[in-house]
Amino acid sequence: MVDGNRQMQARLFVGVDGGGSRTRARVRADSGELLGEAEAEAGNARLPQGYEENIRACRLAIAAAGLGEDAMARVYAGFGLAGTQQDTDLKNILDRPHPFASLTVDTDAYAAWLGAFGGGDGAILILGTGSCGLAVIDGQRINVGGWGLDIADDGSGAALGRQAIRRALWALEGMAPLTPFAESVLADFGGEAQNATIWAAEAVPGDFAAYAPRTFDYAERGDELAVAVVTKTAVEATMLITRLRELGAQSVAMIGGLFPRILPWLNDSTRAVMVEPAADAADGAILMARRTLDGIGTGRE
Numbered sequence: 001m002v003d004g005n006r007q008m009q010a011r012l013f014v015g016v017d018g019g020g021s022r023t024r025a026r027v028r029a030d031s032g033e034l035l036g037e038a039e040a041e042a043g044n045a046r047l048p049q050g051y052e053e054n055i056r057a058c059r060l061a062i063a064a065a066g067l068g069e070d071a072m073a074r075v076y077a078g079f080g081l082a083g084t085q086q087d088t089d090l091k092n093i094l095d096r097p098h099p100f101a102s103l104t105v106d107t108d109a110y111a112a113w114l115g116a117f118g119g120g121d122g123a124i125l126i127l128g129t130g131s132c133g134l135a136v137i138d139g140q141r142i143n144v145g146g147w148g149l150d151i152a153d154d155g156s157g158a159a160l161g162r163q164a165i166r167r168a169l170w171a172l173e174g175m176a177p178l179t180p181f182a183e184s185v186l187a188d189f190g191g192e193a194q195n196a197t198i199w200a201a202e203a204v205p206g207d208f209a210a211y212a213p214r215t216f217d218y219a220e221r222g223d224e225l226a227v228a229v230v231t232k233t234a235v236e237a238t239m240l241i242t243r244l245r246e247l248g249a250q251s252v253a254m255i256g257g258l259f260p261r262i263l264p265w266l267n268d269s270t271r272a273v274m275v276e277p278a279a280d281a282a283d284g285a286i287l288m289a290r291r292t293l294d295g296i297g298t299g300r301e
Helices: 002-009 050-064 069-074 087-094 108-117 157-172 180-187 193-202 205-209 212-220 224-246 259-265 281-293
Strands: 012-018 023-029 034-040 075-081 102-107 122-127 131-137 140-144 252-255
Touching (some): 012 050, 012 281, 023 050, 023 281, 050 069, 050 075, 069 075, 075 281, 087 102, 102 108, 102 281, 108 122, 108 140, 108 252, 108 281, 122 224, 157 193, 157 212, 157 224, 180 212, 212 224, 224 252
Parallel strands (some): 012 075, 122 252
Antiparallel strands (some): 012 023, 023 034, 122 131
């Protein structure tokens, strides 16, 4: 019975990786044992429903671990969230009520770096729905990009999708080749530019990123328009990787679902510095929560 009581009172750690298309939550025991995992919808902090999706993912992960709602009170949570690079958006999350014993929040890039390098020097580049690079050299963290689709997200799935639609509209108006890929994209809007405009006004980054797989499929078959879109995305990714290397990173860890498709489009010298992360952003977020308990800040204070 004593052992059972100790188990009931043991600390739990939850790590959340909240991006522009989905949220992943992972529960580990104090010993590091994996207890449960779950997913929810997009958890980007700037989306209206983002915070609720992060909390929902945690509750689902706790349930997957076979634990009840009361377990949330002994959870030390780390949230690595897209959309928190801006201090105002970070504060908005930190000011919200939560059910945990403690909550530490930082960017998805910071959580990804912690997972990739365990707190050691190195750089990561996220190429998913959005994009963001982070280098940590001699304890100093330096961001590269990550300012959202409106003004940045170079090399991302969302930027790729937006470019695909833009070039398809060029083709509709005679300014680019009307290839099978262009026709495929235009068919989504009934061949009408105004329909694309109406759709774009309500679209979120994940909606644009949904065009990435189709673009790569056509590019790999040699479609001229799709090749142009993917080539531009590869140039943008290379720009970010080059800057991370200039900051002193010996290698750059690849984070995000776009990398398996974009990697063959990068040049040999760029591919040579890319490495797989030691662990993912969800485990990085757990490490973030542990480091907070140990009095190690995130570096944004």
